[in-house]
Amino acid sequence: MIAPGRRADVGGVSVPVDHLIGGAWVGSHESFETRSPLAWDDGPLAEVARGDDETARAAVAAAQRGFEEWGAFTVGERAAVLHRLADLIEEHTDEIATVETLDMAFLQESMRQRLVGRGALNFRTYADLIVAHEERAWHAKNMDNVVQHMPAGPAVVITPWNAPFMLATWKLAPALAAGNSVIHKPAEWSPLTAALLAELTLDAGFPPGAYNLVQGIGEEVGAALVADPGVRRITFTGSPATARHIGQAAAENIVPFTAELGGKGPLVVFADGDLGAAAHRAAWQFDDSGQVCLAGTRLLVEESVRDEFLTRFHEHADALVLGDSRDPETQIAPMVHPDHRAAVHGFVERARAAGDTIVRGGRPLEGSLHYEPTLIEPTSNDSEVVQQEIFGPVLTFQTFADEDEAIELANSTAYGLSAIVFTGSRERAERVGRAIRAGLVWVNTFLVRDLTAPFGGCGISGIGREGGDHALEFHSDLKTLMIADDTCN
Known part of the structure; x- marks a missing residue:
């Protein structure tokens, strides 16, 4: 019998607010x-356990024990x-949607219709991929050679506050599928659906310690987790500043590390493209109040269609x-936190002071945490609002004369996560798509992706790739077994 731990009522849903360590709820x-x-x-919606160094050590020790059992499971x-976990997620769609809407302000209907189901699909996808992830075998040098995928060990999985449930499943699924135990550290601004997911793992059949949840502040328990020498993989989504600290800790213990660190994506519109579709897609970059790393926040439009666009x-x-x-x-939700809205407004105010033109918006709304959908025309491509990730409902608008200038502008920031291109020419789609330096480039579409494709960024948008076999390779240690031909039966 598992002790229930402390719980909170969140919109009529009972949510655990302690850590899950070694199959038991543990307080702080x-x-x-x-x-x-x-x-x-x-x-407050809830008072959540605040992990510390002791919590981190206990979670890593539990994950090491859990790895011995979970890693021994067959594929x-x-x-x-x-x-089974995917089934349980689908059965609890309404509860998960309710809690995430209250905790992070994600649109409840989108959660019900898309995001919770995508979370279940992430686990199903990796359940199927791991079965199909065959060993490579060949004969050479008078030997049979076999490449085996060994589970790597305990993995620390640190997830962001935006779309917290779906993004957690995206990172947890390959780690677990590969046979690793996990320690999940969700963001402190939206921690509650992680607790619901942890509770579902108890019913799904994971052995104790295979899945561990540690709540708390990133600089405290998160820092202790990534520095623990018992950890064998670290995967993180968040800011470049935090990633630098995690990368240093990973290097100290020689631990492989992946990081997805946001973007400053261009949305490039050529005159031969569908301007109606492009303008509609551009306006929808305000979705989730701009709190989307893949958003095309820099509108780059061919000069000849500037006014019409x-x-x-x-x-x-x-x-x-x-x-x-x-x-x-509702189509545009409030922002996640007053501090974040203030930071976004700071970008706009500095742009205003620097002489950039505020074309529309530019103010927080009274009585809610909304921020007006904002468009800024900068005086220079070096403007802060062009070069730095704002992560709010703020877009910039620039024009270009020709294809070469469009590519130059698209590649002019330190980021390189994603890009969107609108053109009616297949040849231009190929040329520009190949020339833009980004981990993902969409042409005449957006946010549609095969889950087996690689996901990640260039430059300060991150290191490593997630998705499909790429994630399974990261979470595995490879062994080449070589057996000489003259080995006795």
């Missing part, structure tokens, strides 16, 4: 509060557990509905 001496962006002044046995863009932006995330009519 201190706690931190999480509040709803939908009703910030109403007080088929692991796949069956992952499919802006007219259409404003029509679409004017039609966006800002409101409560629980309302099905």
Whole structure:
């Protein structure tokens, strides 16, 4: 019988607020509060356990024990557990959607219709991929050669506050599928659906310690986790500044490390493209209040269609509905935290002071954590709002004369996660798509991706790749077994 631990009522859903370590709920001496962006002044949604160095050591020790059992599961046995977890996620769609909407302000209908199901699909995808991830075998040098995929060991998985449930499943699924035990550290601004996921793992059939959840502040328990020599893999999504600290800790213990660190994606519109579709897609970069790493936040439009594009863009932006995330009519949710909204407003105010033109928006709204969908025309490509990730509902607008200038502008930041191109020419799609330096380039579409394709960025957008076999390779240690031909039977 597993002790229940402390719980909180969040929108009528009972949510664990302690750590899950070694299959048991474990508390801490201190706690931190999480509040709803939908009703910030109403007080905390929950008081969540605040992990420390002791918590981190206990979680790593539990993960080491859990790895011995989980890593010994056959590929088929692991796949069956992952499919059971996916089933449970789908069965609890409404509860997960309710909690994430309150904790992070994600649109509740989008959670129900897309994001929770995508979380289940992540586990199903890797359950199937690990079965198909065959050993490579060949004969050479008078030997049979076989490359084996060995589980690497305990993996620390650190996930961000935006789309927390889906992004957690995206990173946890390959680690678990590969046979690693995991220690999941969610962001402290949106920690609650991670607890629901942890609870579902208990019913799915994971052995104790295969899946561990540690709550707390990143600089405290997160730093202790990544520095522990018992950890054999680290995967992180967040800011470049935090990634530098994690990378140093990983290097100290010679631990492989992947990082997805955000972007400053260009949305490039050529005159031969579908301007209506491009303007509509550009306005929808305000989705989730711009708190999307893949967003095309730099609008780069061919000079000859500047006015027509802006007219259409404003029509679409004017039609966006800002409101409560629980309302099905709402299209743009509030921002996650007052501190983050203040940081976004700081970018806009500095742009205003530097002489950049605020074409639309540029202010926080009274009575909620919304920020007006904002478009800025900078005086220079060196402007801070062009070069730095804002991670809010703020886009920049620039024009270009020809294809060469479009590519030059697209590649002019230190980031390189994603890009969007609109053109009616297949030849231009190929040329520009290949010339833009980014981990993902969409042409005449956006946010549609085969889950087996590699995912990651160039430059300060990150290191390593997630997705498909790329993630399974990262979470495995490879062994080449060589057996000479004259070996006796």
